Amino acid sequence: MGSYTLTHLQHLEQESIHVMREVVAEFKNPVMLYSVGKDSSVMLRLAQKAFHPGRFPFPLMHIDTGYKFPAMYEFRDRHVADIGARLIVERNEEWIAKGAHPTRLGNDKCCQQLKTRGLLDALSKHGFDAAFGGARRDEEKSRAKERFFSVRDRLGQWDPKNQRPELWSLYNANIDDGENVRVFPLSNWTELDVWQYIRQESIPIVPLYFAQPRRVVRLGGILVPCDHRDIVDPDGKLGFPDAEIVEVSCRFRSLGCIPCTGAIESDAVTIDQIIEEVIAARRSERENRLIDLTSDSSMEQKKREGYF
Amino acid sequence: MDRPLDTAAALPDAEKSLLRFTTSGSVDDGKSTLIGRLLYETNCIFEDQYAAVARTSEKRGNERVDLALLLDGLAAEREQGITIDVAYRYFQTARRKFIIADTPGHEQYTRNMVTGASTADLAIILIDARYGVLTQSKRHGFLISLLQIPHLVVAVNKMDLVEWRQDTYDAIVREYQDFSQKLDIHDITFIPLSALDGDNVTRRSDRMPWYQGQTLLHTLETVHVAADRNFIDFRFPVQTVLRPHLDFRGFAGTVASGTIRPGEEVVALPSGRSSRVRSVETFDGQLAEAFAGQAVALTLEDEIDLSRGDMLVRPNNLPQVATAFDATLCWMDQEPLNRRTHYVLKHTTNKVKAFVGDVRYRIDVNTLHREPAETFALNEIGRVTIRTALPVFFDPYKANRATGSFILIDPVTNRTAAAGMIRGIAREVGDVTGSGQAVSHRSQNVQWEGGLIAQADWEKRNGHKGAVLWCTGYSGSGKSTVAKALVRELFAAGCQVMMLDGDNVRHGLCGDLGFSDRDRTENIRRVAETAKLFYEQGNIVVCTFISPFRADRGFARGIMPAGAFHEVFVKCDLEVCRRRDPKGLYRKAEAGEIAEFTGVSSPYEAPVDPELVLETDLHAVDELVRLVRGYLRDHGLMD
Incomplete structure (x- = not known):
């Protein structure tokens, strides 16, 4: 018998691929949120792996606030073209026109309009029932309690006290019409894992x-x-x-x-x-x-x- | 601050492995402090996080920085000062990356503990050295055993508060060891420590020189987990079919267990069609072999019907296929189990409609007692029979976590209502609505042939009465040894004597039965009926069966006339039985090679009021034989 062991990066990779395949099999209209950062880059590579030799069967969506670095927009357009993915860009034009800005609205309100509102409107506009996000549990302490499948109500809200238990690798993907699920394939990755994986896989980054x-x-x-x-x-x-x-x-x-x-x-x-x-x-x-x-x-x- | 040097970079990524562990403890036994300590000492806490915690500690008037504060994720928890959900933490050392599922210890959150435990390779139970083994520590042990976490570390914490005393520690170890014998846990390590000061967490403590074992971190770094995975039984649940173009049809999935190579023959379930694996595809190229845990895509030589929820297996190693199976269920929803409604059962990648056909009993997780139940409420655990609309392909959970586990989804609320672990096939669909106890069967159109020679005539010729001596006790308690000596003696005295031995009947009469509770019940039913036939012909029938369940022995007594059945409790301390282990069975059971072994992984219900007690650890065999003969004489069964 050979050595049937996985390294920690392989282990994380297999888990993420499994989750992505579950989503594609169980949901009608998934989307992958693409923020152009390093976590998004890793998530894209995992999506390529999960559905190889085909293309991943969902579009990418960037919720743009208009405030991203020029280098990010350049990288986004080039990288998406390179891998042949379909990209949707959505903006909360109403509040961008109103000049939403942290120094004017405060950080919280600015985020609420440009990112949260922008995202929720885009999800309902396209009728997406599952959205992959690159958030990791190690980023922040309330994220440490997120599930892989995070069910949101019709208003997109998260109720931390009423989460579905996740056992083994059995994910409950059942939702009602109008609800959606945020899926975090990188839940168990740390910042270090992400960089080690970028190195191992030579993944392009901004x-x-x-x-x-x-x-x-x-x-x-x-x-x-x-x-x-x-x-x-x-x-x-x-x-x-x-x-x-x-x-x-x-x-x-x-x-x-x-x-x-x-x-x-x-x-x-x-x-x-x-x-x-x-x-x-x-x-x-x-x-x-x-x-x-x-x-x-x-x-x-x-x-x-x-x-x- | 004496932080150890960072070691995260010491091993190349390619050699670093992953360990998932879960921690459980009571509310105040220092679990969060311990995790905080592990993160801090492995340099996985950042200055800004540490500074925030130091500020809060000072505000609260704590003398030391309270590392537990690092872990309080949600605002509600910060207010209540307790952990209320599963939180995941990460750290790395030179050898390994660790994922911690930090679960709360208090009663109402059993579901979270089961959740955290379901993916763990190892569990840490914390015991406060001041209070010793509490009900909660036992409950956690039971859940760990139920979820089949292969390794357990019992961390005896707060040793600083008991003056680092060895006798305090030893007493806790002894008590927990005694308790854990009732459980199905094969690898337990005990470590005395102080999470507050870090003794024996990452550094050897010089305040407990009497402890020669490893530190907690060293144990976590070196515990061998690859052997816990199943590389024998190839199971490949199909997740989705990849069809990028007409020339490619790949079946994507994660190998649940076993291994597979191109060229090997596979069978598709449920269709039963067979083919050979053409290739194992990944983004990084084709593989010569895929093994448990790898997410791959398989292509086959033949176009066979195969889609999500189906399973590829090897023709000479098939899972069980059934529409009814026995399972242990942990109820996770506020809405109690409703046996009249159907649930969605998700098992591997398959979803089917399912009913809970029969609730057999509930387990009191504090006492491990079984109690009758009709339904389960939130956080309750027990045995049920599940009936599914379509056949499910499974293995017992003990043999295969991936194909032996399932969840039930409430079709109305979509909530995950229960987690289940499959024990085995339910005997027959028709039986699952029964009581689960042996039932006297009478075939139709069969006339009872009796009375050719009356029992009294047999007895007159034999010179003694007929009797059934039912010897019950643990394996290794000496049932057979005493019985053989007794039968020899009775034969020499001219008695008409018959011996029915557990091992012998399983070669023929009961050769089709296993050791599930249901099969044990059926085994006893057949034996009891056989004993009765011999009894009716005037024999002294000596039966030697572990027969662990009171209800089954009661059944045997119940089918015979009053005064015919004599329960003989062959009593022996379990530890002595283990040491005797005449057939090496305890050793195998403890190694996990035998499932459902009485005294190890299956309970023994001692007789309440036996006719005779033979204490084999106190008396010699010939003394015991004399005792039985005395009993037979005193009851007028023989001269």
Whole structure:
């Protein structure tokens, strides 16, 4: 008998593939939410693997807020074309036109309209009954309690006290019309697993993840990129005195909207160096995400409202 | 802060394995602190998380940083200060990545514990050294046994609060060992520790020099789990059919157990059509072999009808196929079990309509007693018979977690109503509505032939009365040894004597029966009827059967005339039986090779009021034989 063992990455990979196949078999109209970040990139590769030699039988959907980094839009369009996937882009045009912005509405309300509302409207517009998301349980403490299959009511809301138990690899995919399920194939992956897998599989990622000298302003321990100061601070409320602008070698540990995503100091220009950095990291992955910091329960609150 | 050096990078990814474990304990026995400690010492807690927890600890006036706060995920929990759901945690060391299913210990959340346990390779039970083995610690042990988690670590925590005393620890170990003999757990490790200070968590404690074992982390890193998986019985439930173009038809799925290679013959269930595997396809190329746990796509040599819910197996290794099976059910819904409504049964990738045909009993998880039940409410566990609209292909859960497990979905609310573990085939569909106890069968159109020679005439010629001496007791208690000596002696004394032995009847009369509760019942029914025939011809019938169930012995007594049946309790301490182990059966049962073994994985219900008690661990065989002869004399059965 040979050695019938799986490495931890293979184990995670097989589990994610199993989950994706279950969704395709059990739901009528699934979609994969694509946020252009590293987790989305891994999820795409897993989808390719799950349905090889065919293409994965669902479209990708990007909920765009209009505030993403230009490098993300470029990467998105090129990568989607390369793998031959179908991409749907949806925006909450009403609130984008109204100028929704964290400095005007506060972080929570801005997210609520541009991301949560944008997502819920898009799901119902297309009639999707299952949506893959790249969220991981290790990202944030309320996500640690998510299931692989997270059932949302007609308003897209999550009720953490009324979740379905998930046993073995038997997923309950039964829902009523109008309800939908968020499915998280990367539930058991950690940030380190994601990077190790990106290295193992040579998965393309947005260059913003790699360090390079960038002009930034230090704002409460976070490096805010100056190239986009109009987007970060459209009304000049924060003030970016030129004197405080410094050029620092930095990279983005996670990617979101420009106004809410800071960079961290780093010299990591290769995947290996990023992995070393993640292993040695003293601060959590979402530390540079301004959206999680507003209150101690802010992620849980967003999830209850329909956020991922 | 003396954090150990980070080791996550030490092993190349390609050699790192995965261990899933679950932790359970009572509300205050330090479970969250222990997990917090493991995460902290393996460097899996970040500065900003740590700082937030330190701030909260200070606000609450705690002397030390309360690592348990790291784990409180939901706002409601932070308010109540308890964990209310399954939370998953992750950490890595040089050797392994770990997934922790952190489940609450209090009673109303049994369902969460079962959920967390269903995927675990190992379980940690925490016991507070000050309070010792509590009802909850036993309940967790029972659930771990029920879910067949292969390895158990009993962490005796808060050793600091009992002055690191060995006698306190030893007493807890002894008590838990005694208890665990009733369970089906084969690998138990005990570790004394203090999660608060970290003693024996990741570092050897110098405050408990008397403990020579491994630290908790070392145990987690080195426990061997590959052997727990089933690589023998090939089972491939088809998840979905991949048909990207006309020339390719692949059956996607995860190998549930066993292995498969191109060229090997397979049979499709339920169609029964056979073919050969042409290729094992993956994105990374074709494989020479696929094994349990791998998600692949199989192509076959022939175009056979096969779709989601069907199963590919090997022709010489088939699962059981039935529309009725016995199962242990854990009820998970607020809405109690309704036997009049159907549920959706999800088993592997298959969904069928199912009814709960018969509720046999409920298990009190605190006492492990069986009690009669009509239905189950939330968090209740018991035995049922499930009837399905279409045949299901399964293996007993003990042999195969993947093909022996199922869930029931409420078709109205869509909630997951129950989790089930299959024990085996239900004997006949017609029987499943019965009481589950032996029933006296009388075939139709058969005239009882009796009275050719009256029993009294037989007895007069034999010089003694007929009697059935029913010896019951554990395997290895000495039933056969005493019975053989007795039969020899009675024969020498000119008696008409007959011996019915458990092993002998299973060679012929009962050769078609297994050791499920139902089969044991049927075994006893046949033997009792046989004994009765010999009794009616004036024999002294010596029966030696473990016959663990009171109801079955009661049945045997009930079919005979009053005064004919004599229950002989062959009593012996279970530990002595284990040590004797004349047939090596305990060893096999403890190794998991024998399922349903009385005293190990199946209960023994001792006689309440036996006619005779033979204590084989206290008396020699000839003394016991004399005792029986004395009994027969005193009751006028022989001179």
